[in-house]
Amino acid sequence: MDQLKRVLDFCTRYQATLNYSLVSLLTAVCEYIFSAVLFKCPCNSDNTLYGLSFLLAPAFILFLLGCVWNARMWRLVTGCHQEQGCSSCCYRHILIPALGRASVASLTWIAVALLGASFYECAASGSNRIKKLLCNGTEKMCQAQVPEIPCNKPLAEQMYKRSLNLQAQSQLLGLFLILVIVIVGVISTCVSHCRSPVSYMQLQFWKIYLKKEKELFEIKAKEHAGTLAERNINSFFQTPVQPAAPTAFQTPSNEDWQKISLLYTFSPQEQHYSMVHKFVDTDRGSTTKFRQGNMNPTVLGFVDEASLRKSET
Template identity: 55%
Template sequence: MNNLRGILDFCIRHQTALGYSTVSLLTVAMEQIFSSAVFKCPCNSWNTLYGSAFLLVPAIVLFLLGFMVNAKMWHLLTGICSSEKRNSQETCIHCCHNLVPVLARALVGPPTWIAVALLSVSFYECAASGSSRVQSFMCKDTDCYDLLAKIPCNPTLSKNITGDSLSFQAQSQLIGWLLILIITTVVLSSKCYSRCTSPVTYLQHKFCKIYSEQETKLFEVKAKEHATNLAEVNTRCFFEVTDPAPAPCMTPSNEDWKKTSLLYTYNPQEQYYSRLHKYASTNRGNSTTRFGEGGRIPPVSGSVDEAALRESGF
């Protein structure tokens, strides 16, 4: 039991990294299945379209799925087009700031798919062999054009093409490793920039994450308890006709829900660790001149609202 608890604690502490790793491994597995069981290059004038479809369309689908399964995306979109927020410049700025981490998570799958597909060669080889630009670059006579398009079905034909140009396999793998290098550099640079510009220290950042996780757990427990009591009062009122009616179970008003539902951006001038924290510390949001959308500072890496979202979506 202790070992199981240790494993669960490890998974919870590293759930973001484990999530990215899982997506990457699933993407690699999908590419291998598509490449071996589904992909069949036609070896004619359709090569470019067919190969490009297998190389790019799954990447686009993974990108869209990255948005769909991200709870933060739906948190941002819920109610954003209401008449109260439609023309709010502050709301637009707030959403743009919070869309950056959403976009970053959605971009995990597509580059992984393209990089793995390039390293496995088959998709790029099919697409490039039918490209007129590649044909004009690699061929010196018209007979070479038809020969080039048939290479994916018969690799030995590449020996009949003269020239010093790289083979499709070499081109594909070279581009794949270059893409991996670019992705790694961009991820590392973004992480360093995010931490260097963070408005909180390392220990405070760690405390923010712990607080957010505990707040989420307690909120769910209290919400379930309150919902159960409310349902019990209402059903008792319906089935047990009493006079007078039982005392109603009070719930937060619509205004209170609005004040605590928006994503919170940390503001170093106001030491609140979540929107609920700010709501409780400012007399239900009434002691401030405007219960706005937090500071204008971009979200901190692993911000205080992300733990709540990870409970309901990747």
């Protein structure tokens, strides 16, 4: 039991990292299946279009799916035209990191595809610039044979003796892309933590609080919804001869739901760990302190994500 508890604690603590790792692994597996089973380079003048389609089209689809599954993206766009607005602050501090997270699967697809080299070799073999490079720009017969390289290994070996082969180019681009992704990821993580308005220990407490708030919200929401549903169903099935007036039932107003659904903003003067916390401490959001806070630190992005997961359950 102790070992199982340690495993569960580890998974909870590094949930985001494990999610991204799982997404990357599934993307790599899908790319391998596409490359081994579905991809057949035509080896003619359509090589470039065919190869780029397999290289970029699935990446774009994965990016769109990443945007759909991204929690902060939905918090940003839901009710965007209303009171909270789509300010430049939101786009700078929320939209850009959200797009970065949504691009994990698409960048993984491109990187793995470049390392596999099949898509790039097919696409590059149809490029006029690559034809001139492999054939020294003079031999027309040679240039006509370049599109056949992906389907003709003896011809490919003969061509590659004159220049760096297309598979090696693809793998170098893939390694360079991975290097750039790692460098950007490390730098952005370091910068976001260095610019954190709270300490490391307070961040840990903050995450524990949000987890408990989420659990209690689910329990209370189920109880509240169950009581309301029971009242309505009982009233519906009463005899129409002497219908009794339904008992009064208090439920949060649309304005209250709107207030706790706003994007979280941090204020150094007020210590609130969620929009529900701020809503309660400011007399149900009726005081001016509810609107205080103009900071959207990247390191506090988990606040909005926890709130959205809470509202979806």
